[in-house]
């Protein structure tokens with residue numbers, strides 16, 4: 001068994017509403033180095049903990065956790081569309097292991113995934129099909145959310161499964177850090193938006209384009225007084241990254257959902273994927289971690305961070 005971890009922010013505004021060329025190059029370089037490390041590691045399996053943003057999962061039946069035995073990328077923003085290569089039997093074994101661990105998880109035999117899953121997969125591997133991958137979706141965008149300790153337990157259960165596999169495994173977490181893009185809330189939404197949030201699967205190309213345009217427009221004013229969205233919080237992000245690097249995962253059990261939303265933005269909860277990823281790695285033994293990059297990037301609506309870790 002050999003396990004490595006990478007947690008990265010994602011942002012579909014990369015390439016659509018870029019910061020200055022120097023910052024773009026910094027991030028390009030970090031991603032290129034990370035991808036080269038993945039290439040050298042040559043994983044036999046990737047576990048990607050990812051959020052969904054009302055592309056695959058809706059309030060007609062919103063699961064806290066989902067594991068997929070088959071999935072298609074919807075190709076939102078600039079991501080690739082088409083199937084992921086999921087090892088069906090291993091995914092099912094992992095689902096059984098999680099259930100046997102006293103944790104409930106939904107199983108999808110045909111999941112639609114969005115940029116929240118595929119952007120990082122593409123950035124780290126160059127495609128959706130290069131390596132066998134099992135997506136585990138953690139609800140991070142559609143409240144209410146279960147407590148953070150539950151996410152940590154899910155990660156631990158996955159880690160105990162990986163420890164028995166005797167494979168080179170790459171664990172990915174994708175999303176965060178602090179940020180609040182203009183994703184609507186069901187509570188108080190007008191009918192048209194409520195209908196979308198409840199059952200908006202397979203939108204028209206026009207609806208998809210309108211959503212993309214809305215996100216770009218929000219990126220153009222994010223962090224200015226004109227923006228109604230909670231701004232980035234670099235201090236919060238640094239403290240969270242320090243906690244992971246210093247292996248203080250037990251403190252995550254005290255995370256308060258509403259406080260995080262207020263301090264760092266509603267979509268900050270995408271860090272739930274990082275929590276699961278680190279808990280999985282930690283369940284396999286001691287680890288060492290390093291911060292590869294951090295910058296608060298308003299144009300991308302992202303407290304943009306990259307962390308790598310591996311078994312010590």
Ligand SMILES: O=C(O)CCc1cccc(O)c1O
Pocket residue numbers: 010011012013053116175176179181183211215267270300301302
């Ligand atoms: O279309 C959406 O629902 C939101 C898009 C989006 C924008 C910035 C950062 C993100 O993490 C993200 O997901």
Ligand SMILES: [Fe+2]
Pocket residue numbers: 010051053116175176267270
């Ligand atoms: Fe996101």
